[in-house]
Structures are given as C-alpha cells and as structure tokens.
Amino acid sequence: MIIGGSASQALAAEVARELDDKLCSVETRKFPDGERYFRIKDEIPEDEPVIVIQSTGYPQDENMMELFFILDILGDMNVTDITLVSPYLGYSRQERRFKEVECISAKAIAKLIQTMGVKRVISINLHEQSICDLYDIPVDNLSAMPAIAAYIRENYSDKKPVILAPDKGAENFAKEIARILNTDYDYLEKVRLSPEKVKTKTKSITVDNRSVIIVDDIISTGGTIVNAIDILKRQGAKAVDVVCVHPVLVNDAILKINAAGANSVTGTNTLKSEVAHISVAKTIANHLKSL
Ligand code: R5P
DSSP states (O other), rough: OOOTTTTTTTHHHHHHHHHHHOBBEEEEEEOOTTTTTEEEEEEOTOOOOOOEEOOOOHHHHHHHHHHHHHHHHHHHOOOOOOOEEEEEOOOTOOSSSSTTOOHHHHHHHHHHHHTEEEEEEEESSSSSSGGGGGSSSOOEEEOOOOHHHHHHHHHHSSSSSSSEEESSHHHHHHHHHHHTTTEEEEEEEEESSSSSSSSEEEEOOOOTEEEEEEEEEEEEEHHHHHHHHHHHTTOOOEEEEEEEEEEEOOTTHHHHHHTOSSOEEEEEETTTOOOEEOHHHHHHHHHHHHO
8 A cells, every 4th residue: 555645646656556556545635724634545454564655845844744644644543564755855964963962853853753653764865875874774765866867868869978966975876877878977076276266177077068967966956056057068068957866946946057058957756846857656666566
C-alpha cells in the first residue's frame, strides 16, 4: 500500500504504477485558518507493509506536520511496517551545529520520524550523507544522477556536453553523470590570485566553444548557478543548460537563471515545480523492489 502526502501525490501514483501496488485513497485539505487535515479512506490490514511518500519542502512545516499526521493515523491503525520515502527531506541543511546551542534541526526531525514508528527512510541526494547517521534506523540515500543522465541523453542535441559542478561539493554529481554519458566533467574552483583577488574558473578543462550542462543538488535562490553561468559565458561556453535534483527555486530564481543566459533549467520531481520534468519514480521503485 502506497500513501502519498499532498506534497508528493503525483509521484506516489507513479511509484505505485511502477510497483503495481495499490495507491491508498486519502482526503487532504486545509482548514480556513491554514491547519491541515488528513484522512485515510482505505482499509489497511495491520500486517500490510506501507510506504508513505511525502517530500517536506516548502511549506516545510505544513508538509512535515502532515507527514506526522499520516504516521499517527497508521499508528492508530496498528500498522507497524512503515517505510518513509521523503525524496526531498526538509531541514537537512542544519545537520550539525555551526554555532553553539543551535538546534540541529535535521536531528530533531530524525527523532520525531523514528518516534512515530517509521522503520526505514528513503531519500534522494540528501544534502549531506552524514544525515543518515542521525537515525538509528536504515536510511537509504539514493542518487538521481542516473535519471538525470538519461534525461540529458534523450533531450539534448549535443551528445558530448561538459557536465559541470558549480563547486567542489557538487563534483561527484557531475562525475557520475559524465561517467554514464561518457563525456567530460569538471567543477569551478576559486583560485586566489593575490591577497585581495579571487578568480573562479574551471578546474581542469576549457569550456571554450563547448556546450555545458551545470548540475547541482539544490537550486534555492539561484545565486550559485547565476555565478557559474557568468563565469562559463566569459570563458566562451557556447551554450549553458542547468539541471538539478531538488528545484527549491525560491522567489524569482528561474528568472534570474534565465536572465543570466541559461538555455533551460530542469529539475526532478522530488519537489513540485514547473521545471520538474525528470521523474525519480523509477529510481524509488527499483530501490523498493531490491529491498
Ligand atoms: C550547496 O550546498 C548546494 O549544493 C547548492 O549549491 C546551494 O544550495 C544552492 O543555493 P543557491 O541556489 O541559493 O545558490
């Protein structure tokens, strides 16, 4: 039985189709004051394994609260075999203490999820692998890169683009896609030219007259990508496209990226977005089948 929270209902339906599993019928709405309501309309036998699919991106608190409502109902139904698939797991950026006595939000979320009876968590490209260590239950951190690589292969005319990470932290994403597509990859690095001057440039290859696809896990404000596009254009890239796993896209991020000169911006459907054209349903379904 698959239950889709309101942040991930379309994705849940796709995963159910891939697995040939039943998609639970639910009722979800908001009260006039903004509070959420959730009802499970199907019978679920106590011994039935249940997969709850709910991303917890914006509005994070509401989606998180709705997730806890779903888990609470399952507890009331005495369902014990619960797997949570949260393709975008909110509050993951505060996974450690940067200043004294800060709340490690990702740890607080982990505690709540476990307290509410979840036996396994599955997510996609967690902000940091170390988030898995905040849980006492198995956490599977899946990669969306094979799905992104397949999308690039099918939709981009240049079959040998440079796959570029906007910083060292995203290098592994670029590397994984480039390996699948058998093409080049690189990342942008900051080089200090003098005590006052820093230059950002591609680490090892030249992008002059080449098509470049920038890849990152998250695009939030778009600042990182706009900066990368500026540098690539100055270095003579003939075309720049952008792909990401989680299209958070705060405010006018897409406009800013387009204005910087990107041909396209595409993300996966870990979050609902107008640019979410790459589905992670197969990635999730294949992993669930393998368990
Ligand atoms: C950073 O750790 C992430 O990989 C992204 O590069 C970052 O979240 C992008 O943020 P923004 O779009 O606000 O520059």
